Amino acid sequence: DARVTQTPRDKVTEMGQEVTMRCQPILGHNTVFWYRQTMMQGLELLAYFRNRAPLDDSGMPKDRFSAEMPDATLATLKIQPSEPRDSAVYFCASGLDGRPYEQYFGPGTRLTVT
Amino acid sequence: DQQVKQNSPSLSVQEGRISILNCDYTNSMFDYFLWYKKYPAEGPTFLISISSIKDKNEDGRFTVFLNKSAKHLSLHIVPSQPGDSAVYFCAARIFGNEKLTFGTGTRLTIIP
Numbered sequence: 001d002a003r004v005t006q007t008p009r010d011k012v013t014e015m016g017q018e019v020t021m022r023c024q025p026i027l028g029h030n031t032v033f034w035y036r037q038t039m040m041q042g043l044e045l046l047a048y049f050r051n052r053a054p055l056d057d058s059g060m061p062k063d064r065f066s067a068e069m070p071d072a073t074l075a076t077l078k079i080q081p082s083e084p085r086d087s088a089v090y091f092c093a094s095g096l097d098g099r100p101y102e103q104y105f106g107p108g109t110r111l112t113v114t
Numbered sequence: 115d116q117q118v119k120q121n122s123p124s125l126s127v128q129e130g131r132i133s134i135l136n137c138d139y140t141n142s143m144f145d146y147f148l149w150y151k152k153y154p155a156e157g158p159t160f161l162i163s164i165s166s167i168k169d170k171n172e173d174g175r176f177t178v179f180l181n182k183s184a185k186h187l188s189l190h191i192v193p194s195q196p197g198d199s200a201v202y203f204c205a206a207r208i209f210g211n212e213k214l215t216f217g218t219g220t221r222l223t224i225i226p
Contacts, residue, residue, distance in 0.1 A: 004157070031212055042120075042218035043158070043203060056213065091157050095212070103214065105150075105157025 002026045004106035006092050012112045018080040021109045024073055025094030032075045033093040033103060034060075034067055043091070049075065050097060082113045117141045118206050120217035128225050133191040135220050137204030140185065144206040148214065149178060149189050152201045161202075162189070191222075199224045 005024045013019055025032050034046040047057035047067040057067060064083070069075045079086055089110050093103040119138045127133045137147075145166040150158035164171040164178045164187065171178050177190045191198055204217040 033214075035216075040218070041116075042118075043205075043216035045213055045215070048213065050212070093157070097212070102160065105159065107155065107157050 004092055004094050004104055006090075006106035006109050008109055009107065010110045010112075012114065013082055014114055015083055016081045017113075018078065019082045019086075019111060019113075021077045021090055021092075021111070023075040023077075023092030023094075023106060025075065025092070026104055027073070028096075029094035029104070030072075030097050031095045031103075032069060033095070034075070034077050035091040035093065035105075037089040037091060037108070046077070046090075079111075082111075084113045087111055087113050116218070117144075118204055118215050118217040120202075120204055120220050122220050123218070124221040124223070126223045126225055127194050129196060130193045133189075133194045133198065133222055133224070135189040135191075135202050135204075135222065137187045137189075137217055138185060139187075139206050141206070141208070141215075142185070143208045144215075145209040146207040147178070147180060147187050148205045148207070149176075150203040150205060150216075152203065152219070158203055194222075194224045196224050196226055198222060 033048040052069040148163040152158040
């Protein structure tokens with residue numbers, strides 16, 4: 001049963017601390033997306049990769065957020081320093097090039113910054 | 115600037131009745147529309163989609179209607195079942211672009 005995995009599932013941290021969220025896409029998928037869910041904005045796209053290359057990170061606050069794919073099995077999203085307004089659920093999704101209706105989402109990381 | 119809007123944050127429907135979820139969009143470049151369903155503590159899952167060359171797509175109890183002139187789409191669920199209680203997200207894509215633009219979601223509650 002192939003699925004996207006995300007760790008940690010929950011993270012509580014203090015303002016100013018670094019936060020790293022990890023995602024393992026479905027084996028064979030070549031696109032990876034990071035989304036943030038908030039009540040006001042719904043699901044916002046933060047960044048996405050195709051074949052590990054970043055294609056668009058325009059949705060991400062550049063000064064504190066960074067997204068990388070060290071290899072095909074791992075995507076990371078870092079926030080440094082974290083702020084209370086970063087509190088949200090962060091989803092990773094993976095898919096296949098050219099098939100946008102088949103974005104498979106992970107269970108999300110719920111981040112709380114106090 | 116919210117290009118995909120779901121103006122009803124919540125909706126309650128009696129079991130067995132029809133549920134109608136609405137979505138409006140502003141960008142005329144969108145050519146493909148999707149609905150995702152999300153249960154608590156899980157990620158969204160793809161439900162149904164429609165291309166802009168169609169005005170209706172049906173899959174079992176789920177039907178999506180597209181009115182391009184009004185920039186409006188709707189998801190009909192009939193008959194509604196308790197397992198349909200979830201948050202539903204509308205999403206849209208511009209041709210040739212893998213990015214999806216999502217709405218804010220509508221929480222559907224089916225009353226037994």
